[in-house]
Amino acid sequence: GQQLNQSPQSMFIQEGEDVSMNCTSSSIFNTWLWYKQDPGEGPVLLIALYKAGELTSNGRLTAQFGITRKDSFLNISASIPSDVGIYFCAGLKIGGSQGNLIFGKGTKLSVKP
Amino acid sequence: GAGVSQSPSNKVTEKGKDVELRCDPISGHTALYWYRQSLGQGLEFLIYFQGNSAPDKSGLPSDRFSAERTGGSVSTLTIQRTQQEDSAVYLCASSLVSLGPDTQYFGPGTRLTVL
Numbered sequence: 041g042q043q044l045n046q047s048p049q050s051m052f053i054q055e056g057e058d059v060s061m062n063c064t065s066s067s068i069f070n071t072w073l074w075y076k077q078d079p080g081e082g083p084v085l086l087i088a089l090y091k092a093g094e095l096t097s098n099g100r101l102t103a104q105f106g107i108t109r110k111d112s113f114l115n116i117s118a119s120i121p122s123d124v125g126i127y128f129c130a131g132l133k134i135g136g137s138q139g140n141l142i143f144g145k146g147t148k149l150s151v152k153p
Numbered sequence: 154g155a156g157v158s159q160s161p162s163n164k165v166t167e168k169g170k171d172v173e174l175r176c177d178p179i180s181g182h183t184a185l186y187w188y189r190q191s192l193g194q195g196l197e198f199l200i201y202f203q204g205n206s207a208p209d210k211s212g213l214p215s216d217r218f219s220a221e222r223t224g225g226s227v228s229t230l231t232i233q234r235t236q237q238e239d240s241a242v243y244l245c246a247s248s249l250v251s252l253g254p255d256t257q258y259f260g261p262g263t264r265l266t267v268l
Contacts, residue, residue, distance in 0.1 A: 046195070081259075082157070082244050082260050082262055083196070083259050085257070128196065130195075141257075143188075143196040143197070145193070145194055145195045146193075146195055
């Protein structure tokens, strides 16, 4: 099925570093969501965005809904060890079914050895 | 309160067998969703139930897949004549649909392995 282009696929972080990831699509979305998934768990919603240009923060997390409605980014500032996990973007297409979220393939955050 | 629960947590089956996966949504949530997550992939939408409306089955990959939601609560995802490519984690989520898809709460998933 259709998926969003999420990058990077994986990244290594050192405690205290800022982290940035993004999602792009050729289609227009009216909602962007960012989730985090820990091993053996279901995804947990971090941030929801509803308007083009919207910038929303949740603690050390900041996400933006791109002006074109075709992209979104998530930033994590001053990363800590518990930030490791897989981060997914998800979008709801204009005209799409209420339940039909489209997910990116995820960005895996790991701690630098 | 209790979150979304799924059972079994793990299921190993032989190719060709049928399997049933169960989801207990959060009490009072009117919408229920099933997703499939293959290794290293994002979530793939399968089916969506909302209240008494006809479900959105647009994501079901083949006619071997079906789902029911009885009494507006518990849901069962059935895969008939399982194939090895059906191996994945099957995630269920529920939400108060009136507030939109951002209120989806996910269960821990059922890991299905088809030998």
